[in-house]
Amino acid sequence: MTVRTRFAPSPTGFLHIGGARTALFNALFARRHGGQYLLRIEDTDRARSTADAVRQILDSLAWLGLSPDEPPVFQSGRATRHAEVAHALLAMGRAYLAFETPEELQAMRERAAAEGRPPRYDGTWRDRDPAEAPPDRKPAIRLKAPRDGETVVADLVQGEVRVASAELDDMIILRSDGTPTYLHAVVVDDHDMGITHVIRGDDHLTNTFRQCQIYDAMGWHRPRFAHIPLIHGPDGAKLSKRHGAVSVLEFREQGYLPEAVCNYLLRLGWGHGDEEVIPRERAERIFDLDGVGRSASRMDYAKLTHLNSIYLRRADDERLTREVLERLAHRGVLFGTEGAERVRLLMPELKERAKTLEELAGAAAFAAQEGPPVIDSKAAALVATPEAKALLADLAQFLSDAPWERADLESWLRDYADVKGVKLGAVAQPLRAALTGSTQSPPIDAVLFALGRTEAMDRILAVAG
């Protein structure tokens, strides 16, 4: 049987980092076993689902490279089928009509809470004759759950977990308005979609037992379950916005690369010996459920950033140039084709020094922009003295007929420092300040080369006066 997994978000908001990891694990598991990875949008409404959220989720998944192998299934379009199964259960005597109102149930729960009992449905209509129902009242359909024994789930991550039937009450599978409840819809959809492995957050572990009751009642084969631990914030509490970025799109905005985010997420809750840097292609070969841990993990932005810097260095220069130019334009930096070309030339050096695309853009700004850069305070101090200005003026003279190749520029600069009897740094730093407006930049010979003779001379003379 070929493996089929699915990621089933509800479109009530953006895709967060925890959902992204669930999607990733589902996709990797399917790949690893040569199966398919599907997407089901759980928009069984409640007025909270929005088309905008669906759009965002799809965008986020696409960005992460986690688009499904088949078109997404929308749960809302399957209501008829959900009702059909509920009525089949009714016909089979595995479910019954329940006539109490939500208000009555609410009162029942409050009474239970007051008396310190678990809030469970008392089964009033389980054996009662529907003829006794109050007139004009629409019934909900409840599953007739087993009263004895226990339900056992052999979870692929959590191991064997069992719950006594006495802990579970008769859940509603079809509301009085004819719409399915979540627990029911999930089972019907997973069955119809041929899902073989349900990989999801372990907040669904307890739901699993009720879902199994539906599979069993219908005589359907249960899928394998794998409940993966949740991701918490750095402080151990539930991950929320106050911890920083949680939406996948926020990570994109902040300059993280999708492959770095995926690698980070992969290592959160899953390990394979000492391997840390695991590109997608390798992950698809080695990922499996037995490597998934059982305890919740915490979001560590520093480690994500570190991984990002690694992937940044490995990334294609053209791609990075495109990204950086886009971000610079967004920041309002003015540049033309020459500026863009300078950024492109410098990219191999720039990407070694940045941890995010945002940093990269910041470091590239001086090269992109037209004319002399804004000099920051540290850099200004380096070029403020008469000696520094004289040095720069002299350098400009020297460079006016230097050969314009990187290696040559470096040796000429070294020779120049030699002749002047100073260390290279004494020449490079003021030059760097004039050229980049900063005390930090890629190697000075690379900067000179990328800027080109004319632009370099202009910038030096603008400072030398």
Place this chain on the structure above:
RNA sequence: GUCCCCAUCGUCUAGAGGCCUAGGACACCAGCCUUUCACGUUGGUAACACGGGUUCGAAUCCCGUUGGGGACGCCA
């Protein structure tokens, strides 16, 4: 409250009874490299929650305690 799950450095993890004086990675500290900044490199600080068992031997198995987390809707 009831039920379920979890527990190795600050964080992510390796560890399937002897290979553990507990390994790697991030972060942090110090040194080296160096034209700045990064990168790289060398070294360092730092953990088996606690208490009982089982065993010749336990981070690894069992029980309990404590501490986290999750689920208990005509939400998903």
